Amino acid sequence: MNPQLTIAQKSVSKVSRLINQIFEQTAKLSQAQREETERFDIFYAQIETEIAKEILYAYPDHTVETKLTGVHGPAHNKSYWYVSGIVGKQNFLGGNADFAVSVAYMVDDKLMAGYVYAPMSQKTYMAVKNEGATLNDIRIRLPRHSGRISDALLLTDARSLRKENVMMTAHLHHLSLGVRVLGDEALSICEMIEGKASAAWLNAFDPCDHLAAVLIAQEGGALATDFNGNEVDISAENAAFATPKLLKPLLQSIHQAKR
Template identity: 25%
Template sequence: MNQFIERTQLIQEWIYDAAKLIKSSFEENLDIQQKSNRNDLVTNIDKAVEKQFIEKIHQFFPGERIMGEEGFGDEFQNLDGIVWIIDPIDGTLNFIKQQYDFAIMVAVYEDGIGQAGFIYDVMQDKMYSAHKGKGAYCNKKKLPPVKDLSLKEGLVAISSALMSKEEGLARLVGRASSGVRLIGSAGIETAHVASGQLIGYIAASLAPWDIAAGKIIAEEVGLIYTKMNGSSIDLLQKNPSLVATPTAHKEIIMLLNTKK
């Protein structure tokens, strides 16, 4: 465990450096490319940030494997050993359209178990972090264990993809809650659940880099993070995902089963 705590200062320095690079691009004309669809975009800045992280990891931690959203890392068939999972800009569409509500996310896993996770809300200057068994923090202030609120007692975030593809399901969960919020960044939405602003977040399909850091932080404050059917997250593939307070988690899964 100590080795992961010792990495914290380096990782946070790298994240702040990446944030400076991102902010410096606000006045530039971005090179924007479409990936799977018109809402799934990548910019030259996403790529530059990921490459910057990979160079630093190779320099300080040679031999450790890296999974990155933009494909500059390693190929994976397993999560053996120490694995870094990086999302250079989580919420790229927000970054392009709003210059707001996007995050940098870094996680370190060992043999498939999350050891350290970081979500940096760039424009709010909020660094959410956690080490396994050591609690979760926001800007060095320890986050308390979440209140185990029910679905009706809190707000729930639902991904835009789920809202459009599973309208009935989203309406069902939304009506049972106090209200629905959409941000467009899995990291920030998960951080808001971990800090008690939301009681749950549901997404149709999250990639490993959308999940890895947030899962560590969420579990350190007592949240449950699983696939939407309640089974374990698989960090080698995309997952229909649900993170929520224990009570809300049970209620949402019951609602999803009712929908079927």
């Protein structure tokens, strides 16, 4: 296995039992208690700190940026990690098992390795640049598509249900076979590469949450761009994922809906 993926797997395995324990305890809380997100943030920070500590133990000269706890290790490093302790926070708090841990590794702002782990289903998605994408060590690749949006099942993020985005979501739902919101963008993108959907779009892009899934998508045969067709990078504000044939119709439909 790629050495960076080995470290990602090792670091996440050390916190997976803790994640499972907290998830089981959270499921027993009342709705009011679940809305006290300060308790979740303490746990979230603990996960990210432990993952960062393990990465820096192996690579003390690297930099690790986590979603909640910020930068660990030396700053402004060409070897850079992006970590999210839980992608799909609302699912986790609601007792929904669709959440994941995300770890991405970059060198000179180029994605080199991506690791997404779903603790409850024990699904491990991995990718190494130019080596393809896998699910539990089995190669996965996005199936071919006709390129017609009317033949596409789409996935998106929870922001698509907000007032400012709901008209666009309704438009895409009308044009396609349907739109689904799973509540975990990283898992949504990975499951798309499995063939469970045709394309996906995100109204907001977060490097810690999404970069690992970007590489898994790219290595699994999808294109990953922002809404203007530029390749996704750490500065992206939004993102779209699809086969080469389907990407242009998807982006055109998004822009039509925004008019």
